[in-house]
Amino acid sequence: MSNLQKLLHTARFHTTVARLAQLPRDPLPEVAFVGRSNAGKSSAINVLCQRKRLAFASKSPGRTQALNYYALGNPDEAPVGYLVDTPGYGFAAVPGEVKAEWDQLGGSYLRHDSGNLRGVVLLIDIRRMITERDRVLIEYLPPTTPLLVLITKADKLGRAEQWANRETIRRELADFGIAPERARLVLFSALKRTGVAEAATQIGAWILGEAAPDAGAAASGEGHSPTATSNGQSGP
Numbered sequence: 001m002s003n004l005q006k007l008l009h010t011a012r013f014h015t016t017v018a019r020l021a022q023l024p025r026d027p028l029p030e031v032a033f034v035g036r037s038n039a040g041k042s043s044a045i046n047v048l049c050q051r052k053r054l055a056f057a058s059k060s061p062g063r064t065q066a067l068n069y070y071a072l073g074n075p076d077e078a079p080v081g082y083l084v085d086t087p088g089y090g091f092a093a094v095p096g097e098v099k100a101e102w103d104q105l106g107g108s109y110l111r112h113d114s115g116n117l118r119g120v121v122l123l124i125d126i127r128r129m130i131t132e133r134d135r136v137l138i139e140y141l142p143p144t145t146p147l148l149v150l151i152t153k154a155d156k157l158g159r160a161e162q163w164a165n166r167e168t169i170r171r172e173l174a175d176f177g178i179a180p181e182r183a184r185l186v187l188f189s190a191l192k193r194t195g196v197a198e199a200a201t202q203i204g205a206w207i208l209g210e211a212a213p214d215a216g217a218a219a220s221g222e223g224h225s226p227t228a229t230s231n232g233q234s235g236p
């Protein structure tokens, strides 16, 4: 296992942010996990960090209501970066007030562009594909922010369907004007640990400012993805 992957195993809870004024002021690299409610953000963080209950995963959508910061690096030293779990969006049962809150917090966090955001992990449920809200979210981002698109809950479908849906998502991203080299697509399952090594390697590389090896080198044995690219850094 590479050092890039191991970096995520050092994750520990840092702080919860309910208002933008509370964002950490240290200019450390951040990687944000975003996606609709129930897409599997918190579950992905737990499996990537090899911690069962670091982020709270729940059957009731809308569980994560604030930005949760997890610090990375040797626990005896100052953090080298953060993972940020963000509130899910777009769940119909969530009252309008909570939705407005997402726009306030999740939306403005992505838009405010602190200069610290090195990459965004966008989680898409493999059975739901890309939604209008996902598209709006991508538009909030600084236009060069690289994306790691985790196609989650891949275990719910057979291999052929997984790859067919991955192809549809790839096409939809292209239709939204996302350059192929900006987005790396990974079939992912927190349950079966599919795609975990590749995702952890990319995220570790973003935090440490290194180039990620391509999919073949980082893959967990769950299939080489022909269109994946090793993204460059968006950092300053």
Ligand SMILES: Nc1nc2c(ncn2[C@@H]2O[C@H](COP(=O)(O)OP(=O)(O)OP(=O)(O)O)[C@@H](O)[C@H]2O)c(=O)[nH]1
Residues within 6 Å of the ligand: 035, 036, 037, 038, 039, 040, 041, 042, 043, 044, 056, 057, 058, 059, 060, 061, 062, 063, 064, 087, 088, 089, 152, 153, 154, 155, 156, 188, 189, 190, 191, 192
């Ligand atoms: N089968 C399967 N279920 C998953 C997977 N990942 C997450 N789930 C389930 O999906 C549900 C939602 O997962 P969460 O990780 O809480 O989703 P979230 O995106 O953090 O949700 P919010 O915080 O509400 O936005 C839970 O019941 C998880 O157990 C996966 O890879 N496979």
Ligand SMILES: [Mg+2]
Residues within 6 Å of the ligand: 041, 042, 043, 056, 057, 058, 063, 064, 088
């Ligand atoms: Mg969550």
